[in-house]
Amino acid sequence: SQQGEEDPQALSIQEGENATMNCSYKTSINNLQWYRQNSGRGLVHLILIRSNEREKHSGRLRVTLDTSKKSSSLLITASRAADTASYFCATDAGWNFGNEKLTFGTGTRLTIIP
Amino acid sequence: DTEVTQTPKHLVMGMTNKKSLKCEQHMGHRAMYWYKQKAKKPPELMFVYSYEKLSINESVPSRFSPECPNSSLLNLHLHALQPEDSALYLCASSQDWTSGVLYYTEAFFGQGTRLTVV
Numbered sequence: 001s002q003q004g005e006e007d008p009q010a011l012s013i014q015e016g017e018n019a020t021m022n023c024s025y026k027t028s029i030n031n032l033q034w035y036r037q038n039s040g041r042g043l044v045h046l047i048l049i050r051s052n053e054r055e056k057h058s059g060r061l062r063v064t065l066d067t068s069k070k071s072s073s074l075l076i077t078a079s080r081a082a083d084t085a086s087y088f089c090a091t092d093a094g095w096n097f098g099n100e101k102l103t104f105g106t107g108t109r110l111t112i113i114p
Numbered sequence: 115d116t117e118v119t120q121t122p123k124h125l126v127m128g129m130t131n132k133k134s135l136k137c138e139q140h141m142g143h144r145a146m147y148w149y150k151q152k153a154k155k156p157p158e159l160m161f162v163y164s165y166e167k168l169s170i171n172e173s174v175p176s177r178f179s180p181e182c183p184n185s186s187l188l189n190l191h192l193h194a195l196q197p198e199d200s201a202l203y204l205c206a207s208s209q210d211w212t213s214g215v216l217y218y219t220e221a222f223f224g225q226g227t228r229l230t231v232v
Contacts, residue, residue, distance in 0.1 A: 033220060040228070042118075042204060043157070045220035088156055090221075100145050100164055100208075102221055104156035 004089045004105025012111040019076040021108040023089030024069075030094045032065055033102070034074050037086045046074075046087075076110075084112045120205050120224035128232055129195060135227045137188040137205030146188040147221065148180060149204040157204055163188060195231045202226045 004025045013019055023032070031050050035043040049056045049065045049072070056063045062075040076083055089105040118139045127133050137146065145164045149157035162170035163182040171180075177199075179191040188205055206221040 035223075040202065040226075042223035042225040043206075043221075045222070048220055100147075100162045100169060101159060102147075103159070107156050109154075 004091060004103070006087075006089060006105045006108045008108060009106070010109040010111070012113060013079060014113050015079055015081055017079055019079050019083070019110055019112075021074050021087055021110070023072045023074070023105050025072075025089075025091050025105070026070065028093060029067075029091040031092050032063075032072050033090045034061075034063060034072075035088045035090060035104075037088065037107075039085075043088065079110075079112045081112050081114050083110060085110060118205055118207055118222050118224035120203075120227050122227060123225065124228045124230075126230045126232060127192065127195065129197070131195075132191070132193045134192065135190040135203055135205075135229075137190075137224055138186055139207040139222065140186055141207065141209075141222065142185075143207035143209050143222070144185060145208045146182065147206040147208075148188070148190050149206065151202045151204060151226070153201075161190075192229075195229075197231050200230045202228055 004023045007022045029051055031048055033048045034046040036046055037043045047056060047058045047061055047063050049063050051067055054065055060077045065072045072089055086107045086109050088107045090102045092102050121136045147162050148160040150160050151157045159172050160174045161180040166182045166185055177194050181189040204226045205224045208221040209219045
């Protein structure tokens with residue numbers, strides 16, 4: 001079962017604009033991560049935010065985490081055509097033997113229009 | 115080397131065939147994963163190996179049989195599959211323990227094997 005629901009399911013914006021996508025989850029988490037997947041290929045890790053962090057930046061990416069609302073957002077600034085991909089949030093509930101489980105959200109399909 | 119290598123890239127097999135998917139990493143990661151992904155859906159966890167021991171089996175049918183021969187290799191043996199098993203199969207690895215401290219880093223994914231069962 002999916003832990004995270006992402007919103008919107010699909011997003012189209014003009015190149016240069018900012019893109020924001022949201023992830024909501026149901027149970028307590030240890031870490032939340034964002035991954036990108038280009039069409040039909042493997043996933044690439046973008047950023048990890050721990051449950052005791054509220055905001056994190058990496059280049060053009062900004063991630064926020066609100067554990068009280070069980071939600072996270074990913075902001076991509078100054079979008080480029082190469083950002084066209086599907087974006088997934090993924091959560092884990094702690095890490096010990098038998099619990100090394102990364103659960104993915106439903107994903108947002110982002111299209112950047114040149 | 116930060117790659118996870120999966121072979122083959124594409125596989126077409128009949129319902130009576132036996133085939134294997136292979137995954138290899140040389141990053142010293144001690145946790146390795148198999149995920150299944152259907153079109154326009156998120157990856158779904160199938161199996162996790164931690165320190166070469168099977169730690170999670172997400173109630174996967176026995177026609178899928180994982181194997182971890184050593185810390186760098188992960189196989190998925192396929193037998194008597196159904197057409198609905200057609201999907202992208204993704205292997206991933208991550209560092210699990212650091213200096214005896216429970217720690218988790220990002221997962222590195224291979225490019226996947228596109229499996230078609232006919």
